[in-house]
Amino acid sequence: MEQALYLCQHGYYSSGRASIGRRGDYFTSVSVGPLFGQLLAAQFVQVWQRLGQIDNFIIAEQGAQDGDYARDVLGAIRNLQPAFFEALRYRIVEPFPVLQDRQLQTLEKFADRVEWRRSPPDLEPFTGIHFSNELLDAMPVHLLVSTGDGWREKFVALEGDKFVFANQPIVDPALQAFVKKLPTRPAGYETEVNLVALDWIDHVAAKLERGHVLAFDYGFSRDEFYAAYRTTGTLQIREKHRQLSSPFEQIGHADITAHVNWTDLAERAESHGLRIAGFTDQHHFITGIISEMPELSEEPKDKRALQTLLHPEMLGRAFQVLALTRGAGPGAPLSGFKFARDPRAALGI
Ligand SMILES: C[S@@+](CC[C@H](N)C(=O)[O-])C[C@H]1O[C@@H](n2cnc3c(N)ncnc32)[C@H](O)[C@@H]1O
Numbered sequence: 001m002e003q004a005l006y007l008c009q010h011g012y013y014s015s016g017r018a019s020i021g022r023r024g025d026y027f028t029s030v031s032v033g034p035l036f037g038q039l040l041a042a043q044f045v046q047v048w049q050r051l052g053q054i055d056n057f058i059i060a061e062q063g064a065q066d067g068d069y070a071r072d073v074l075g076a077i078r079n080l081q082p083a084f085f086e087a088l089r090y091r092i093v094e095p096f097p098v099l100q101d102r103q104l105q106t107l108e109k110f111a112d113r114v115e116w117r118r119s120p121p122d123l124e125p126f127t128g129i130h131f132s133n134e135l136l137d138a139m140p141v142h143l144l145v146s147t148g149d150g151w152r153e154k155f156v157a158l159e160g161d162k163f164v165f166a167n168q169p170i171v172d173p174a175l176q177a178f179v180k181k182l183p184t185r186p187a188g189y190e191t192e193v194n195l196v197a198l199d200w201i202d203h204v205a206a207k208l209e210r211g212h213v214l215a216f217d218y219g220f221s222r223d224e225f226y227a228a229y230r231t232t233g234t235l236q237i238r239e240k241h242r243q244l245s246s247p248f249e250q251i252g253h254a255d256i257t258a259h260v261n262w263t264d265l266a267e268r269a270e271s272h273g274l275r276i277a278g279f280t281d282q283h284h285f286i287t288g289i290i291s292e293m294p295e296l297s298e299e300p301k302d303k304r305a306l307q308t309l310l311h312p313e314m315l316g317r318a319f320q321v322l323a324l325t326r327g328a329g330p331g332a333p334l335s336g337f338k339f340a341r342d343p344r345a346a347l348g349i
Pocket residue numbers: 013014020028029030031062063064065066093094095096099119132133134135138139
């Protein structure tokens with residue numbers, strides 16, 4: 001997965017071949033249109049106000065792809081709250097030069113607001129927001145298969161000139177430690193472990209002085225993630241709006257994802273002193289924002305986009321958002337979480 005998506009000119013993302021939207025391989029909330037960024041901009045204004053309208057507010061975005069979301073957010077903040085726009089710097093965390101070039105073009109008008117860093121450890125300690133949409137599902141995972149009384153890892157091997165899976169004992173010490181905590185599952189049950197996401201939150205937590213981490217993605221709480229009925233894992237391979245049956249098809253030309261285990265991520269964040277400030281689905285999150293700013297969705301073209309973002313059978317239920325916070329006080333929940341359940345209960349913590 002790491003090589004198929006990220007190996008220099010061969011990887012689906014690192015080569016610049018990834019194509020998102022109607023004419024691409026799959027949709028995201030960002031590709032639905034500018035409304036997603038506009039709604040989030042309204043939420044960011046509230047965060048800025050609650051943090052005391054500080055002068056040096058950072059929005060760090062990771063997984064920015066072509067820069068469309070950054071453009072939508074910056075444009076909306078400039079309209080909604082010019083004083084916030086003046087106080088704001090937008091930092092895109094982007095390791096791939098080909099994507100940084102595209103972002104530079106998309107964000108030409110905002111050149112004096114935007115800066116780039118290669119990875120979270122390169123970020124300076126900051127007050128503000130770390131935002132991502134569909135970053136976590138694109139991180140390379142380990143594939144595990146149950147033997148009934150333990151686990152083996154599925155590695156990629158060659159048989160003749162074909163790639164095949166080969167089940168082997170687990171050798172990675174971090175993965176060995178991780179599987180000790182897994183529930184027992186019947187032989188043949190498959191699942192994924194995203195250690196990269198845990199590493200990622202370690203680094204982001206180390207840089208966030210005050211503010212929020214807001215991560216949108218599709219996933220499950222831990223109980224749902226290891227639900228006995230899901231025996232085949234959550235790996236998905238997508239190309240031109242079709243699901244392919246094997247990651248060995250269209251290598252470097254198709255997207256590969258796995259669902260997020262939100263509970264693992266939230267607990268790891270708590271171990272770094274972050275507070276779990278909210279967890280809900282995209283439907284409830286956006287409904288909360290709109291309830292305070294109905295004018296955001298009044299135009300007819302926005303109504304269609306809103307339906308796509310909100311509808312339970314489109315993006316509304318499939319996507320969740322996790323908010324982790326430091327130093328922003330207990331206070332009332334952000335407007336996106338005003339219709340949400342208690343986040344720790346929802347995550348099974
Ligand atoms: C599924 S796409 C989502 C793109 C965009 N956020 C959207 O919603 O349309 C995943 C993105 O994450 C990026 N990505 C993956 N790993 C990354 C990393 N370690 N740092 C920054 N970006 C990363 C990929 O290059 C790609 O742009």
